[in-house]
Amino acid sequence: xxxxxxxxxxxxxxxxxxxxxxxxxxxxxxxxxxxxxxxxxxxxxxxxxxxxxxxxxxxxxxxxxxxxxxxxxxxxxxxxxxxxxxxxxxxxxxxxxxxxxxxxxxxxxxxxxxxxxxxxxxxxxxxxxxxxxxxxxxxxxxxxxxxxxxxxxxxxxxxxxxxxxxxxxxxxxxxxxxxxxxxxxxxxxxxxxxxxxxxxxxxxxxxxxxxxxxxxxxxxxxxxxxxxxxxxxxxxxxxxxxxxxxxxxxxxxxxxxxxxxxxxxxxxxxxxxxxxxxxxxxxxxxxxxxxxxxxxxxxxxxxxxxxxxxxxxxxxxxxxxxxxxxxxxxxxxxxxxxxxxxxxxxxxxxxxxxxxxxxxxxxxxxxxxxxxxxxxxxxxxxxxxxxxxxxxxxxxxxxxxxxxxxxxxxxxxxxxxxxxxxxxxxxxxxxxxxxxxxxxxxxxxxxxxxxxxxxxxxxxxxxxxxxxxxxxxxxxxxxxxxxxxxxxxxxxxxxxxxxxxxxxxxxxxxxxxxxxxxxxxxxxxxxxxxxxxxxxxxxxxxxxxxxxxxxxxxxxxxxxxxxxxxxxxxxxxxxxxxxxxxxxxx
DNA sequence: GCCGTTTTCGGCCCGACTGTTTTCAGTCG
Numbered sequence: 001x002x003x004x005x006x007x008x009x010x011x012x013x014x015x016x017x018x019x020x021x022x023x024x025x026x027x028x029x030x031x032x033x034x035x036x037x038x039x040x041x042x043x044x045x046x047x048x049x050x051x052x053x054x055x056x057x058x059x060x061x062x063x064x065x066x067x068x069x070x071x072x073x074x075x076x077x078x079x080x081x082x083x084x085x086x087x088x089x090x091x092x093x094x095x096x097x098x099x100x101x102x103x104x105x106x107x108x109x110x111x112x113x114x115x116x117x118x119x120x121x122x123x124x125x126x127x128x129x130x131x132x133x134x135x136x137x138x139x140x141x142x143x144x145x146x147x148x149x150x151x152x153x154x155x156x157x158x159x160x161x162x163x164x165x166x167x168x169x170x171x172x173x174x175x176x177x178x179x180x181x182x183x184x185x186x187x188x189x190x191x192x193x194x195x196x197x198x199x200x201x202x203x204x205x206x207x208x209x210x211x212x213x214x215x216x217x218x219x220x221x222x223x224x225x226x227x228x229x230x231x232x233x234x235x236x237x238x239x240x241x242x243x244x245x246x247x248x249x250x251x252x253x254x255x256x257x258x259x260x261x262x263x264x265x266x267x268x269x270x271x272x273x274x275x276x277x278x279x280x281x282x283x284x285x286x287x288x289x290x291x292x293x294x295x296x297x298x299x300x301x302x303x304x305x306x307x308x309x310x311x312x313x314x315x316x317x318x319x320x321x322x323x324x325x326x327x328x329x330x331x332x333x334x335x336x337x338x339x340x341x342x343x344x345x346x347x348x349x350x351x352x353x354x355x356x357x358x359x360x361x362x363x364x365x366x367x368x369x370x371x372x373x374x375x376x377x378x379x380x381x382x383x384x385x386x387x388x389x390x391x392x393x394x395x396x397x398x399x400x401x402x403x404x405x406x407x408x409x410x411x412x413x414x415x416x417x418x419x420x421x422x423x424x425x426x427x428x429x430x431x432x433x434x435x436x437x438x439x440x441x442x443x444x445x446x447x448x449x450x451x452x453x454x455x456x457x458x459x460x461x462x463x464x465x466x467x468x469x470x471x472x473x474x475x476x477x478x479x480x481x482x483x484x485x486x487x488x489x490x491x492x493x494x495x496x497x498x499x500x501x502x503x504x505x506x507x508x509x510x511x512x513x514x515x516x517x518x519x520x521x522x523x524x525x526x527x528x529x530x531x532x533x534x535x536x537x538x539x540x541x542x543x544x545x546x547x548x549x550x551x552x553x554x555x556x557x558x559x560x561x562x563x564x565x566x567x568x569x570x571x572x573x574x575x576x577x578x579x580x581x582x583x584x585x586x
Numbered sequence: 587g588c589c590g591t592t593t594t595c596g597g598c599c600c601g602a603c604t605g606t607t608t609t610c611a612g613t614c615g
Contacts, residue, residue: 025587026598027587027588027597027598028587028588029587030587030588030598031587031588031598032587034587034588035587035588059588059589060587060588060589061588062587062588062589063587063588064587064588065587065588099613099614100604100612100613100614101612101613102612102613102614103612103613104611104612104613105612105613134606135605135606135607135611135612136605136606137605137606137607139604139605139606140604140605140606143604143605187615198615200615226602226603226604226614227603228602228603228604230602231601231602231603233603233614243614243615245602258615259615261615263599263615266599267599270599279599280599281599281600281601282600282601283601
């Protein structure tokens with residue numbers, strides 16, 4: 001039995017919860033939580049780290065956790081974990097997901113009422129037994145029932161497009177309020193994580209009560225969870241929770257850094273601050289030692305705050321504690337790609353397969369977005385569920401594209417459609433079209449759309465075989481994941497990256513908020529190996545082209561610059577990069 | 587349990603809000 005780093009992280013996370021239930025030392029508990037996070041963001045396979053005895057090099061992983069992870073990865077089991085788990089029922093873990101319920105209360109409910117699952121809890125709440133426990137009351141009982149209902153309804157996380165739309169409206173309305181000074185999104189949304197737990201907003205004001213009051217009465221607010229003068233939490237209409245913090249104007253840059261996170265990034269900033277003799281919190285710098293003569297620097301912006309700590313400004317997307325602080329100190333942070341660098345894109349669909357708009361409609365939408373070229377990549381024939389094209393229909397589409405490119409409209413706009421296909425990678429790694437057909441196209445996106453359940457070795461070999469075809473320009477949505485909906489299929493990503501580098505195959509960032517695949521955590525490795533990126537919207541409608549913005553966010557999280565991303569090249573340079581594999585061989 | 591140019595012991599972030607208390611514990615971020 002093999003364990004991915006995510007599985008191992010999950011086990012460590014559960015150990016932390018079990019230790020909490022046992023009332024263990026909080027710092028020991030945090031050590032397990034920290035280690036779980038560290039393993040979640042590895043850039044190489046955990047088996048490799050274990051085999052090469054390099055786990056101990058990871059910060060937050062020491063002797064004890066190294067031993068436990070090694071046992072888990074090599075034997076598929078961990079006796080320490082199993083013994084801990086034996087003292088509590090399996091359903092206990094789900095209770096931790098309920099809002100307002102933590103280890104202390106779970107333990108009381110378990111010990112005194114025998115609660116061992118969400119269903120048990122629902123029953124004892126309904127029976128009124130919870131309100132009778134010491135430290136509990138009527139309100140807690142009612143809140144728990146509500147938390148159970150919410151848990152079932154929302155399951156916690158949201159795709160970024162949902163949150164982005166809500167954020168835009170809330171920010172606009174808050175900005176218009178006269179008591180609002182500075183305002184920003186914060187949290188994981190500002191860091192452009194692939195999914196968002198809740199939306200954090202930050203405002204500066206000298207009249208916080210007015211702003212908080214305005215916020216909780218906003219039409220998008222469905223329910224108020226907590227409400228104080230400086231901190232309010234609400235549930236928004238489309239599901240996510242939204243937290244608003246109101247701070248004084250002079251506190252704003254500190255609060256913005258603090259609430260943008262990540263938590264790990266902040267901890268590093270604080271310890272760095274202590275090196276200067278300053279204590280850093282969400283409001284200010286202050287002398288670290290009581291009665292110290294040390295003075296703290298005046299700060300008006302985030303940039304000044306980083307500068308005071310001897311760091312270049314770190315863009316929010318990079319604040320994940322993945323080396324950004326060392327890079328900022330050394331002055332070698334990458335100049336991240338921006339929307340304005342984009343000159344075109346690839347991988348869009350039309351009514352020929354499963355898209356909702358025609359070639360010309362898609363082209364005009366791209367022109368309106370200011371793009372110089374748009375790659376069309378409709379599905380190939382094996383994707384019959386998506387009305388995939390056979391060789392004949394593909395040839396017709398290519399002819400239509402070539403004709404459109406000759407029109408006055410396109411010529412005057414300096415715009416070109418680029419003819420391609422999203423060609424299925426068949427089960428054995430062969431492609432859905434013959435090489436003669438592929439040779440008639442400007443480029444080829446190769447993607448897996450079937451047999452998702454094959455083993456990792458077989459899937460990896462399948463994809464690598466496709467990349468070895470000189471006609472395959474780029475790899476579509478590498479893992480096939482649908483965020484919050486379908487797990488990625490098993491594939492050895494470092495091995496794929498290696499072959500992408502050796503064959504000159506471009507890898508896509510699929511910018512659809514359902515995919516955001518290849519994941520941002522792998523891009524620094526890909527970039528180091530020299531692999532180029534294409535940011536593709538996988539648009540099925542003209543509106544879908546705007547998903548490119550989410551792809552930009554992921555590219556930035558992956559430390560990519562405009563020179564790493566092929567669609568930052570101007571129209572005149574496109575044919576060269578798209579035909580490089582064919583020309584120079586694999 | 588982790589960590590270290592305050593280094594092998596003794597720290598480890600801490601403030602806001604809620605509910606149940608009557609001065610504070612639990613939860614969250």
